[in-house]
Each structure stands twice: as structure tokens, then as C-alpha cells.
Amino acid sequence: DAGVIQSPRHEVTEMGQEVTLRCKPISGHNSLFWYRQTMMRGLELLIYFNNNVPIDDSGMPEDRFSAKMPNASFSTLKIQPSEPRDSAVYFCASSLSNRTGVVQFFGPGTRLTVL
Amino acid sequence: SQQGEEDPQALSIQEGENATMNCSYKTSINNLQWYRQNSGRGLVHLILIRSNEREKHSGRLRVTLDTSKKSSSLLITASRAADTASYFCATALRAARQLTFGSGTQLTVLP
Numbered sequence: 001d002a003g004v005i006q007s008p009r010h011e012v013t014e015m016g017q018e019v020t021l022r023c024k025p026i027s028g029h030n031s032l033f034w035y036r037q038t039m040m041r042g043l044e045l046l047i048y049f050n051n052n053v054p055i056d057d058s059g060m061p062e063d064r065f066s067a068k069m070p071n072a073s074f075s076t077l078k079i080q081p082s083e084p085r086d087s088a089v090y091f092c093a094s095s096l097s098n099r100t101g102v103v104q105f106f107g108p109g110t111r112l113t114v115l
Numbered sequence: 116s117q118q119g120e121e122d123p124q125a126l127s128i129q130e131g132e133n134a135t136m137n138c139s140y141k142t143s144i145n146n147l148q149w150y151r152q153n154s155g156r157g158l159v160h161l162i163l164i165r166s167n168e169r170e171k172h173s174g175r176l177r178v179t180l181d182t183s184k185k186s187s188s189l190l191i192t193a194s195r196a197a198d199t200a201s202y203f204c205a206t207a208l209r210a211a212r213q214l215t216f217g218s219g220t221q222l223t224v225l226p
Contacts, residue, residue: 004157031212043158043203043216050212091157097212103148104214106157 004107018080025094035091127223136220138204
């Protein structure tokens with residue numbers, strides 16, 4: 001079975017450009033999570049969806065960040081405009097969540113570099 | 116501050132030795148999980164221990180949970196070079212679906 005799929009795996013862009021990261025969760029999973037990982041701040045939860053509805057976006061750093069989940073098999077995280085401090089590895093994870101604290105399955109991540 | 120904090124931040128051992136990592140947290144939890152991250156990869160779930168459990172085993176992994184001290188430990192026995200990775204604890208709070216990850220322990224197993 002395919003795990004969580006993320007694209008692109010690497011993205012290099014210039015400051016001010018729009019960046020769109022994509023995620024396909026595991027089929028049948030109903031919760032999706034976007035994380036950002038940096039050396040300084042570790043792994044931070046940005047936003048999570050349950051049944052395609054955003055539940056908690058308190059981790060989204062600024063209005064430059066937005067996330068959507070138009071259907072159960074696809075989500076995007078957009079940064080517009082991007083800044084050098086957005087450079088990080090962005091992970092998407094999914095889970096089958098009928099109760100609290102179930103296991104999350106992570107994608108391979110997108111390494112974003114903003115010059 | 117993060118809900119889970121691992122200790123030590125880095126650990127280097129010889130192949131065959133046991134590795135112990137600790138995690139402390141601040142609030143009541145539903146369960147605590149341990150994940151492994153190999154360099155350049157996503158996190159992989161290792162083991163979950165519920166708040167009413169004290170110890171759990173999975174292969175060479177042993178996890179303990181002390182809710183009175185708000186702490187957990189992960190023991191990897193007979194370590195192998197392939198165990199080299201970062202290990203994270205993650206806590207699930209009673210009222211939430213999301214996990215809060217600690218800062219991780221970087222384990223290096225020398226051949």
C-alpha cells in the first residue's frame with residue numbers, strides 16, 4: 001500500500017515567490033496534519049484537518065501561510081509570499097482518527113529552500 | 116514550551132549496548148508515542164503506551180510510563196548500527212486529536 005505522498009520532494013525558490021506543497025494522505029484516513037521541522041524549532045504542528053475540515057490552525061505562523069483540503073485525498077499548503085525564514089522541511093501526516101491520539105503516518109517531507 | 120522534552124539530546128553508544136532515552140511532559144495525557152526519524156526521512160511510529168499502562172514491549176523496544184512523574188523512557192536493547200536515528204516522544208492530550216512532539220534524541224550506534 002502507498003504511504004503518504006508528498007510533492008515536490010525538494011523546492012528551491014526565491015524570496016517573494018509563491019510556493020505550493022502537496023500531500024496525498026493514506027486512503028481511508030480521515031485526519032491530515034501539516035508540520036514544519038527546523039533545527040531551531042524542532043517539529044511544529046501548523047494545521048490539522050479532520051474529515052477535510054480545518055480543526056486547528058493555531059500553528060500557522062502568519063497570514064502568508066494557507067492550507068486547503070478540497071477532498072479526502074488531497075491537501076495543499078501554500079506560502080505566499082515566501083521568505084528565507086520559511087526554509088524548512090515540511091511534513092504531511094495522516095491518521096485514522098475516531099478518538100484521541102491515534103498513530104500518525106508521515107510522508108517523506110518537502111525540503112523547502114527560500115533564497 | 117513543548118509538551119514533551121527528550122533527554123539526552125544526543126547519545127552515542129557501541130553496537131550491542133543498550134540505549135535509554137527519556138521524555139518528560141507537563142500535562143495529563145491520553146497516551147504517549149515514540150517515533151523514529153532516519154536522516155532525511157519522515158517520522159515512523161514505533162510504539163504507543165496508554166496512560167493506564169506502565170510498561171510495553173515491542174521486539175527490542177521497551178517503553179515505560181510513569182504518569183505520577185509525567186515521564187517515559189524508551190529502551191533499545193542490543194543496539195545495531197541501523198538504529199542510528201533521531202527518536203521523538205509525542206504526547207496525545209485528553210481533549211485533542213493532535214500530537215505534540217518533543218525535541219528528539221539523536222542516537223548514534225557505532226559499529
